[in-house]
Amino acid sequence: xxxxxxxxxxxxxxxxxxxxxxxxxxxxxxxxxxxxxxxxxxxxxxxxxxxxxxxxxxxxxxxxxxxxxxxxxxxxxxxxxxxxxxxxxxxxxxxxxxxxxxxxxxxxxxxxxxxxxxxxxxxxxxxxxxxxxxxxxxxxxxxxxxxxxxxxxxxxxxxxxxxxxxxxxxxxxxxxxxxxxxxxxxxxxxxxxxxxxxxxxxxxxxxxxxxxxxxxxxxxxxxxxxxxxxxxxxxxxxxxxxxxxxxxxxxxxxxxxxxxxxxxxxxxxxxxxxxxxxxxxxxxxxxxxxxxxxxxxxxxxxxxxxxxxxxxxxxxxxxxxxxxxxxxxxxxxxxxxxxxxxxxxxxxxxxxxxxxxxxxxxxxxxxxxxxxxxxxxxxxxxxxxxxxxxxxxxxxxxxxxxxxxxxxxxxxxxxxxxxxxxxxxxxxxxxxxxxxxxxxxxxxxxxxxxxxxxxxxxxxxxxxxxxxxxxxxxxxxxxxxxxxxxxxxxxxxxxxxxx
Amino acid sequence: xxxxxxxxxxxxxxxxxxxxxxxxxxxxxxxxxxxxxxxxxxxxxxxxxxxxxxxxxxxxxxxxxxxxxxxxxxxxxxxxxxxxxxxxxxxxxxx
Numbered sequence: 112x113x114x115x116x117x118x119x120x121x122x123x124x125x126x127x128x129x130x131x132x133x134x135x136x137x138x139x140x141x142x143x144x145x146x147x148x149x150x151x152x153x154x155x156x157x158x159x160x161x162x163x164x165x166x167x168x169x170x171x172x173x174x175x176x177x178x179x180x181x182x183x184x185x186x187x188x189x190x191x192x193x194x195x196x197x198x199x200x201x202x203x204x205x206x207x208x209x210x211x212x213x214x215x216x217x218x219x220x221x222x223x224x225x226x227x228x229x230x231x232x233x234x235x236x237x238x239x240x241x242x243x244x245x246x247x248x249x250x251x252x253x254x255x256x257x258x259x260x261x262x263x264x265x266x267x268x269x270x271x272x273x274x275x276x277x278x279x280x281x282x283x284x285x286x287x288x289x290x291x292x293x294x295x296x297x298x299x300x301x302x303x304x305x306x307x308x309x310x311x312x313x314x315x316x317x318x319x320x321x322x323x324x325x326x327x328x329x330x331x332x333x334x335x336x337x338x339x340x341x342x343x344x345x346x347x348x349x350x351x352x353x354x355x356x357x358x359x360x361x362x363x364x365x366x367x368x369x370x371x372x373x374x375x376x377x378x379x380x381x382x383x384x385x386x387x388x389x390x391x392x393x394x395x396x397x398x399x400x401x402x403x404x405x406x407x408x409x410x411x412x413x414x415x416x417x418x419x420x421x422x423x424x425x426x427x428x429x430x431x432x433x434x435x436x437x438x439x440x441x442x443x444x445x446x447x448x449x450x451x452x453x454x455x456x457x458x459x460x461x462x463x464x465x466x467x468x469x470x471x472x473x474x475x476x477x478x479x480x481x482x483x484x485x486x487x488x489x490x491x492x493x494x495x496x497x498x499x500x501x502x503x504x505x506x507x508x509x510x511x512x513x514x515x516x517x518x519x520x521x522x523x524x525x526x527x528x529x530x531x532x533x534x535x536x537x538x539x540x541x542x543x544x545x546x547x548x549x550x551x552x553x554x555x556x557x558x559x560x561x562x563x564x565x566x567x568x569x570x571x572x573x574x575x576x577x578x579x580x581x582x583x584x585x586x587x588x589x590x591x592x593x594x595x596x597x598x599x600x601x602x603x604x605x606x607x608x609x610x
Numbered sequence: 611x612x613x614x615x616x617x618x619x620x621x622x623x624x625x626x627x628x629x630x631x632x633x634x635x636x637x638x639x640x641x642x643x644x645x646x647x648x649x650x651x652x653x654x655x656x657x658x659x660x661x662x663x664x665x666x667x668x669x670x671x672x673x674x675x676x677x678x679x680x681x682x683x684x685x686x687x688x689x690x691x692x693x694x695x696x697x698x699x700x701x702x703x704x705x
């Protein structure tokens with residue numbers, strides 16, 4: 112790979128956007144360079160399910176024409192190649208959810224976030240790999256094979272937005288969209304050493320996001336630094352009449368919050384987050400970061416976050432219950448896979464679903480069916496909703512005293528490939544720091560704060576109050592300005608060597 | 611909490627899935643592990659707490675009942691595994 116090409120794709124999204132605006136480089140050159148890098152690296156990392164070579168080249172020409180006509184001047188990311196998780200509907204482009212049951216599904220419409228990206232001149236370069244239906248923490252449940260962590264290909268990239276995190280980390284995209292139901296943006300961002308934002312529930316339209324758990328799902332961006340992520344968040348946020356849970360009362364000008372200033376910011380650290388189960392190196396790294404913010408003028412203190420020990424239980428009941436309902440639409444009739452083995456309509460349903468869904472998805476649908484079934488509804492589902500209310504109250508109480516909450520994103524750095532799926536409970540427990548945020552609908556950001564002895568990145572999480580995106584952005588940006596972020600040595604699959 | 615193979619059979623039927631005889635035992639064991647963990651919620655006193663299904667105070671959202679999308683039947687049917695006369699086709703269900 113030529114030096115120039117490598118340098119180009121390692122630029123930040125905002126820097127590339129600026130160079131495109133200033134005509135130092137054409138959109139087509141940027142897109143071609145990105146496609147070349149993908150061709151060289153993706154067989155090593157497998158970030159993508161679908162790569163859109165022809166579409167991206169054609170789109171580059173269209174965006175260039177708009178720019179040349181003086182349009183898109185207030186879109187800082189116009190012309191920048193980006194990737195989209197494969198559970199977000201893209202018109203005329205295959206959208207599989209990494210499942211056999213949707214292996215050939217071609218949406219007839221764009222998700223609202225895709226419409227917004229297109230309006231701002233984005234060039235979608237591919238659809239990224241993920242855990243099937245976003246159910247998993249490793250991207251190993253994908254029907255299309257696993258994704259490798261760009262820092263060490265013997266490790267998982269995290270999940271469920273593992274393809275998006277790996278693509279951004281491996282410089283196979285300048286930024287990407289993921290979705291976060293229980294940590295699916297933040298945890299892979301943490302494992303791959305990139306930044307990811309899970310916005311407040313209702314900030315980004317879910318229209319066109321293939322639903323997993325509707326009361327928890329939220330689309331958000333992943334980028335190599337805080338600023339890129341924030342620029343992407345600004346593009347996709349906003350009220351949408353097509354999503355009745357979309358909220359229309361806030362300011363979406365997040366770029367304003369990119370200031371290095373945490374003077375007087377009140378930061379709370381939940382004591383329980385640092386007890387059993389947290390890796391010692393992760394703990395040290397998080398506490399060091401807290402110290403950095405303190406030295407920049409923030410106040411940092413520990414506190415007890417109520418009810419949070421029960422977040423994983425409540426989360427799995429609610430997520431599985433909603434999934435069992437949402438995924439009933441996949442029946443071998445309207446789209447996707449239909450079994451060739453049937454005798455009657457009931458068989459079409461049962462066999463298409465049994466052959467089309469992978470084990471983890473079936474497992475969660477059965478948990479969902481169980482907790483909603485008569486006799487167990489009160490003890491499980493209703494109880495989980497009450498626990499959810501108490502978790503939310505715990506956060507509300509904390510935000511009376513603190514502007515943001517600081518903690519780890521995940522208890523460990525990325526596990527090795529093949530280590531997680533055999534014990535689902537253990538995998539679920541690794542979501543301990545992320546799921547409570549979704550239960551409460553809060554915004555949170557994960558960004559790199561160090562690297563462990565194995566050479567794998569560590570992520571720190573800031574949680575904000577409802578619509579408190581600007582607080583967590585300010586804290587994240589301030590920390591990043593002080594500590595920077597490390598980058599992995601990337602491979603070229605042709606040689607298996609560093610490039 | 612003990613999950614029997616009959617319970618597995620029952621929840622599989624609710625979820626419109628089939629679980630093979632060989633898988634049943636493993637599925638029962640997995641469900642049992644997860645549900646035992648989930649049941650630790652019982653340690654938290656929730657008496658008098660209102661169940662929370664939605665986090666923000668958003669009530670029913672209404673809009674004018676007008677059609678805004680195009681007629682895209684032909685496009686939609688392209689995704690159907692089988693279609694006939696502008697409809698989704700399924701095996702005969704009524705004799």
